[in-house]
Amino acid sequence: MNEDRIKGQWKQLSGKLKAHWGKLTDDDVQTVEGNAEYLAGKLQERYGLAKEEAQKEVGKFLDSL
Template sequence: MNSDIILGRWKQLKGQIWQAWAELSGSDCAWLSGSNDCLSGVLQEYYGREQEAVSSKKQPH
């Protein structure tokens, strides 16, 4: 498994925790921070999956 996928999932989890904290505390800043982490995690996980797909294909010479 690519490290980008793992880090992407970690960022998503961290973002969800921030969003849950924002719901409890009513903090818009915490919610925004959580949303940014979640989005960057999704993008990083997607990038890691695409990178794995490209590297697993045989390159024609």
């Protein structure tokens, strides 16, 4: 799923995102607004992941949609 589609369907995806990564706050999800790079940064912050690992996790999540 490309980033343009993610931004277009953000309201629907935000619920799945919070279910998948429970440590993300509503503010985190609202601020991300479909930006995969920013989401990876938030995962680094909340889960203590390395940058590459966070990017892989975001990629896996997006591929599963």
